[in-house]
Amino acid sequence: MTLFGVLFALPWIVGLLLFHAFPLIMSAYYSMTSYSILEPGEWVGFANYKTLFQDEVFWISIYNTLYYTVIFVPLSIVVGIILALLLNLKIRGQGIYRTLFFIPSLVPPIATTIIWLWLLNPQFGLVNYWLDKIGIAGPPWIGSEFWSKPSLILMSLWGTGQAVVIYLAGLQDIPQDYYDAAHVDGAGPWQRTRTITLPLLTPVIFFNLIMGTIGALQNFVLPYALTNGQGTPANSMMFYVMYLYRNGFGYLKMGYASAMAWILFLIVVLLTAIIFSSQKRWVHYQGKE
Template structure:
């Protein structure tokens, strides 16, 4: 019994040492979670109920910041612009990504090169350099107008026109289809070829195979990309900031929600109101995500 007791004691001691070692290895991650993520999130929640100008100490104001949102016309404009951007650019981006993934899935020569080339815009699309380049391309003397002049069409400054400024940013977001395309391509590779062979024997055409085989079996991947890209689109900031010079112009036509939040917090020094706006954005994104998960029960197909 004493030998067994000693063995148990050694096991307990060894387990405690392993736990301490694991804790010390995880300590930097916990510190980052608290200092960089959890701390600022909790602080923004508290500041959302205060009047805080970044200089003087915050003063508790209750629900005043949230009540101001009801009559804030620029906030309503920012919501309208952001919703339009999300509802147009995300579906177009996913369609482009799926179309190119199906094209690459046919086994083209140099597939690795094309996959890398098409993925590159996803890495660069949200950068300041690409936003500056985009502003030059769609400017009055940009590449688009130069191409139109070759066929006798007079161009305009697409960035400076309120009716087309947002469209240029939508095109930029669609252009960054690389990440969902790679995910779609991986999903297409998992669909057994025997399904298409059986459908061909039964006389099903390509469109029928796409609707009856590809879309149902790829629906979990479509759902994943849809949720991910909607969240990403709601958080878009750099493109609108650089293209509009930080104003959201012309005439607030590119005033993204995140850009308006930035203006309130760091231009107007109204950090309390900006914190409340940040939590409203969190609620909006969470709401759309919940709706997607609820609707997924009706169109997403799983093998089990």
């Protein structure tokens, strides 16, 4: 029986070893070399890592990525929960509203970029047009070193539909009996939300926090498309994975890029471990209290 089990699992095992384990091992090796794709790599030890820590753009890319992660992830959680609570209300046309809020997450990133480049255009963009109508001078948005990352966060929040669906599933998994009992005890809507909904939704929040953090640290497509891979203005949109891609496929410094990939891997592991270690203090599972 064991043999048959291994045979059935063999395609997956081969795929895991060939497309995941082998590239992982090779990237660790190449991070210790001056490999440029066009010629065999020369062993340089930890020289790539030492050079990285002296690279100004490397530190800028870390700052930009952490700035985006620290602001976007909590905002996406708050916005996602609020939208899920609203979309969970028993109102007429509920399915239509849910569909409308989910559709933006289905739009290809390049199409999203084109849409927002038009919306945030400082001269004729729709956002600045309406801001001007209420007497507010619109900022230059993507064209400004100060406003570029907030602009990107705004664009990213537009696609929180997938997280909203997960929050909705979590809301519908909360037993109605809890709300009925709280209502009998005289608890109002806010009290029920604070004492029942949010605590029992924490496992879902925990999941989205982990996935959102990992995704934000790997942010690439939107800033790359917005700046044509340049990270302008003044490298304010140069994110970590963009700089990794530029070194690997622009400058053909694949060893240098591999070292960057391993540093990103360690950052992701560290932040994920910190979040996991904190869950005992704030995540509540039904039936385990």
